[in-house]
Amino acid sequence: MRIILYGKCDNDIFSRIPSDSIIAILEGTENMTCPIIQLPIISKSELPKCKYDYILIGGLETGEKYIELLRQLHVEECKIRTVDDLLCERYVRHEYSLYYNEICLDGIRQDGRKRVLIVSHDMSASGAPIALLEFARTLKSMGYQVILYCQCSGPLIAEFIGLGIPVHVEDLDSRPDLYFWLLKNDFSFAVVNTLLQYKLVQKLSATSLKVFWWLHECDNYYQAILDIEGCLPTLNEFVVPLFVGNKVEEAFKRFYKRHIESYNLLYCIPDRTIAIDQQEGHGKVVFALIGAIVFRKGQDIFLQAIEQLDADLRERCEFWIIGDSPHEGSQLLSLICAKESEFPEVKYFGPLPYSEMQNLYRDIDVVVCPSRIDPMPVVVTEGFMNGKLCLVSDSIGTAQFIQNGINGFTFLSEDVLDLTEKMENIVRHLQDMTDVAREGYKVYKQYFTQLKFRENVSDIINKFVERNQ
DSSP states (O other), X not given: OOEEEEEOXXXXXXXXXXXXXXXXXXXXXXXXXXGGGGSOEEOTTTGGGOOOSEEEEESSOHHHHHHIIIIISOOOGGXXXXXXXXXXXXXXXXXXXXXXXXXXXXXXXXXXXXXXXXXXXXXXXXXXXXXXXXXXXHHHHTTOEEEEEESSOOTTHHHHHHTTOOEEEOOGGGOTTHHHHHHHHTOXXXXXXXXXXXXXXXXXXXXXXXXXXXXXXXXXXXXXXXXHHSSOOOOOTTEEXXXXXXXXXXXXXXXXXXXXXXXXXXXXXXXXXXXXXXXXXXXXXXXEXXXXXXXXXXXXXXXXXXXXXXXXXXXXXXXXXXXXXOGGGHHHHHHHHHHHHHOTTEEEEEOOOHHHHHHHGGGOSEEEEOOSSBSSOHHHHHHHHTTOEEEEETTBGGGGGOOBTTTBEEEOTTOHHHHHHHHHHHHHHGGXXXXXXXXXXXXXXXXXXXXXXXXXXXXXXXXXHHHTX
C-alpha cells in the first residue's frame, strides 16, 4: 500500500499504519517531528504523475481539502481518505454507530452534488446487499453523493467505505425525528432495498421524498407481512417499485392491484468471466447446487434426482452442495449428510467465502438451481457469466431467459423425474454442449453487465425526474 499524507496528521499515525506504506507528503502538509521529516515532499503539480493508493487527509478543514483534491487535482474519490476511514474504525454517536468516511461527511455540503439516501437491511455478503453495492457504485459514477443507512453491520461495510460512501448503522424506521431529518438533509431521492424495509417505506410514503423501492422477493414474503401486520404498506405516488425480474413484478402486482409507476431493474455482476476455452476439466461431470440449506432452495429435490440416476452415470459425476445451514435447514442438512455417506459422489462443502466460491467455478460443469421459488438467483447469473451450463427449475425468475437446450436447461418445478432426465442428457452429451454454454454467456452479456445496469438506472432516473418536473 502506497500512501501520501496531506494536512496535519497526528504523530501516532506511524503506530497505526506501517511507516513503509507512507511514501511522501503533499505540499501544504504541516511540519511534524518523527519520521515524517524524512519523507519527500510532492508539489501539487507533480501529483498526477505519482503512483499511490491513498491520500490521507488530516487537520482542520478536511472538507476543503477533500474538494480541492477531488475537483482541482482530479484525485479519484475512493483514494481520498482519513486514517480512520482507511482502518474502517467504528464510532458510536448517540443511538447509532457510524463506520464513516469523514471526508464525505465534512465535504458533503460544499461538494454541490445531489445527495441520495440508500437503505439496506444488512451488510452481509449476500445477493441483495451485493446488488445494492453495485447500485451505489452506479449512482456515484453518475455524479451523485451517496449515503448508506443499514440496520445491521456486516462485511460489505468496508466495500462501501472503499467507494467513499459514509455508512451509518441505524434503523431509520425507529428514528423519532425521521420527517424533520429528511427535510434537513434534502435528499434528491432514496433507494430502499428489499421488501424487508416495508415499515420504513410506509413512513416515507407520508412524505414527498421520491423513493425507489428495489424489490427482490416473491409471494411468500408478501404473505408473511400480511400474516404479521394484517395489511401491506400504503404507497403514495412518489414511491416507485423496481423489480428484479418478472417473477418479482408478478408478485407485487398480485398484492398491489394498481400502482402509478414501476420498472424492471435487474441487478448486475462485475465481469469475472472464465474463458470457456480455458476451463479446467475436473475429470468428472460436476453438478453444483449453491445456496443456503433451506426448503425453498430444493436440495432435497436434487438429492432425489441423484438417487434416480443410473449407477454407471452417477459414477461419472460429482454432485456438490455448497451453502450455509441456518436453523430452519437442520433437517435438510441431516438428509444431505446421510446421502453423502450413502453416495460417494455427493460432496457437501458447507459455506465458503465468496472469493473461494468464485475459484470453484473453474471445476464446475453445471450450475443446478432446483428452487421451489427464487426470484433471480445470483449463482445462476454467475454460472452464465462463467460459461457454465445452467439447469434450473421453471419456477425461478431466471427461467424467463432460458430456451431449453439452446442457452440452458429448465425442468418442471419439483418434478424429480424431469430433473433426472435433464441430468442424464447432460452427462451423456456434455462434450457436445459447448454452444449451449456460449449462448448462456450471452444471457449474462445482454442483461446483467455493469454497462447494461448503468443504462437502465440512468433511464429510470431520467423518466422519474421528468415525471416530477
